[in-house]
Amino acid sequence: MSTSPLVSLLPQLASGAAHTHALGFEFDRLEGDRVRIRVPWREDLVGDPNTGVLAGGLVTALLDHVGGLAVWIALDRFEPIATLDLRVDYMRAAEPRRDLIAEARCYRLTRSIAFVRAWAFENEPDDPVAAAQATYVLSARGAREADKARAAETAR
Template sequence: MTAAIDPLLPQLASAAAHTHALGFVFDGRIEERVRLRVPYRDDLVGDPKSGVLSGGLVTTLLDHVGGLAVWTALDAFEPIATLDLRVDYMRAAEPGRDLIAEARCYRVTPSIAFVRAWAFDATVEDPVAAAQSTYIRTRDGGDRLGANLRTRDGR
């Protein structure tokens, strides 16, 4: 059975102006894991001498694939925002190779979603970077969180 979010994932992969400009492409879904690919391009290189892709590209890719993983877990598109993102860089990406990211949302609460993600150029077992992130669900949970914050500081 196809999930309700599945037909939207290819469009969501590059719907934002920056993800479109960076060339993000939906690369599939395996159960609860979602995958994005960035085809190698010279203009995405962070160090022209080595040909290694920009670290900012890696971070952006991990953040975006994390958001897709949240929508996959919810089986719906709803407003979310990155609350926290930690990226551990393990090695430089191989010059000339596409960058791939895979993410899984492993817990969803009424206000927060928790995600783990990996970026790699060959296999997920040899990652370029790994991420641990949280996303706030702004439709319901975010409104409650905002109300709690306003109550505490008197506004």
């Protein structure tokens, strides 16, 4: 596991924003380049009171947020990013009264865009409630820093 200072910030980055705190997001773990966060089941987060299943909008917010965390891990630093595109495929209803876990991995970084895949599930990522494909815009400063890092690496 990385010893980057960013790793120690992951719990705060996972739940420190007003909306992520209100939704109860919690950092779960980092395994290599895969980040996991969890949202504990709460009655006020249910989309359909008859089923007890968490709301679809919560799933989308969870996938978008874990995707951003994966970008920061790939960059190995915190910098402003913005979601450019997010596609979520809902594969099944979440299980009633169960916590939901989301895992994401940034699989490609360019000068200005990060590409991420993410999954939401209760137990195992191979049985997802939903899967996401997302792109995030990197800040201009971040793109310049990435260019400098690539130039330094090439010079070695």
